[in-house]
Amino acid sequence: MAPSIEVSKTQLQAPEPEHCPGPESEQAGKDDACEGCPNQDICSSQLPKGPDPDLPHINKRLAQIDHKILVLSGKGGVGKSTFTSMLSWALAADEDIEVGAMDLDICGPSLPRMLGAEGESVHQSNSGLSPVYVADNLGLMSISFMLPDPDSAIIWRGAKKNGLIKQFLKDVNWGEHLDYLVVDTPPGTSDEHLSVTTYMKEVGIDGALIVTTPQEVALLDVRKEINFCRKAGIKILGLVENMSGFVCPNCKGESQIFKATTGGGKQLCKELDIKFLGSVPLDPRIGRACDSGECFFDSYADSPAATAILDVVDALRDQVELNMGKLSLS
Numbered sequence: 036m037a038p039s040i041e042v043s044k045t046q047l048q049a050p051e052p053e054h055c056p057g058p059e060s061e062q063a064g065k066d067d068a069c070e071g072c073p074n075q076d077i078c079s080s081q082l083p084k085g086p087d088p089d090l091p092h093i094n095k096r097l098a099q100i101d102h103k104i105l106v107l108s109g110k111g112g113v114g115k116s117t118f119t120s121m122l123s124w125a126l127a128a129d130e131d132i133e134v135g136a137m138d139l140d141i142c143g144p145s146l147p148r149m150l151g152a153e154g155e156s157v158h159q160s161n162s163g164l165s166p167v168y169v170a171d172n173l174g175l176m177s178i179s180f181m182l183p184d185p186d187s188a189i190i191w192r193g194a195k196k197n198g199l200i201k202q203f204l205k206d207v208n209w210g211e212h213l214d215y216l217v218v219d220t221p222p223g224t225s226d227e228h229l230s231v232t233t234y235m236k237e238v239g240i241d242g243a244l245i246v247t248t249p250q251e252v253a254l255l256d257v258r259k260e261i262n263f264c265r266k267a268g269i270k271i272l273g274l275v276e277n278m279s280g281f282v283c284p285n286c287k288g289e290s291q292i293f294k295a296t297t298g299g300g301k302q303l304c305k306e307l308d309i310k311f312l313g314s315v316p317l318d319p320r321i322g323r324a325c326d327s328g329e330c331f332f333d334s335y336a337d338s339p340a341a342t343a344i345l346d347v348v349d350a351l352r353d354q355v356e357l358n359m360g361k362l363s364l365s
């Protein structure tokens with residue numbers, strides 16, 4: 036009797052194995068990794084490959100999460116992961132809210148250090164991978180929890196990164212319900228962005244938060260990021276301008292370190308019809324808090340930077356509510 040191959044002409048038979056070159060790639064079905072793979076007939080054929088068999092599992096897992104936010108930046112070094120950690124702490128400050136932070140910056144995971152979870156490891160059980168909890172209502176998942184030591188270099192091709200992202204989305208057990216999942220992505224637009232948007236598309240992403248600094252050299256790359264979001268159909272919740280001026284912690288005097296030569300993030304938002312969520316001044320104490328994995332708001336609640344970040348988080352939550360139709364424009 037013809038086995039399930041009849042059905043499989045348009046569908047993969049099993050999840051891709053670890054070294055899979057990608058079922059849509061030119062090497063599909065021909066690579067060394069394809070030897071013995073149940074999908075080999077399908078992948079080496081010219082027929083369309085059909086939906087990923089893991090998608091229903093991913094959708095089921097993500098259905099327990101109310102809001103999913105991607106944090107993106109055009110350029111590295113603009114404070115994207117720092118802002119992700121601040122956003123996670125700020126959301127989790129409300130004890131009634133369950134928050135998850137997912138570190139998809141596979142080659143440079145920094146959230147474990149910033150959230151005080153460096154050196155921790157994840158546990159696997161029948162219900163999936165357990166995140167590391169840095170507060171009662173704030174869980175974190177990062178590849179660095181799976182590495183033998185934090186200095187290990189991760190040199191992975193796209194397919195392997197894709198496999199890890201899929202595993203995180205499918206297997207991480209965030210508990211019965213999560214209010215917010217904040218996903219930190221690498222700078223630019225790469226394999227990680229394509230994978231995460233593809234896998235999360237069906238279940239829905241609330242949108243992207245874009246982080247930039249004021250200089251034109253950073254804004255140039257932000258334009259590409261915005262383009263990517265528009266092409267991928269991801270709603271842009273808003274843009275935050277980080278390192279926007281420096282407020283001296285002693286004299287409270289303000290100076291511009293990264294000067295906005297072309298109007299900065301605010302002007303860009305006006306140009307591209309994007310919500311400007313606010314500016315956050317440079318404060319060296321943020322860096323120190325992140326290096327030691329402490330919550331910046333606990334120690335410097337009244338600082339201008341803390342106030343600015345909390346204002347941005349409020350504006351972001353308003354955008355999320357607007358999306359859901361819970362808030363009306365006045």
Ligand code: SF4
Pocket residue numbers: 050051052054055056057058059062063064065066068069070072073074075076078
């Ligand atoms: S046959 Fe090759 S390309 Fe297809 S899923 Fe298996 S390893 Fe990946």
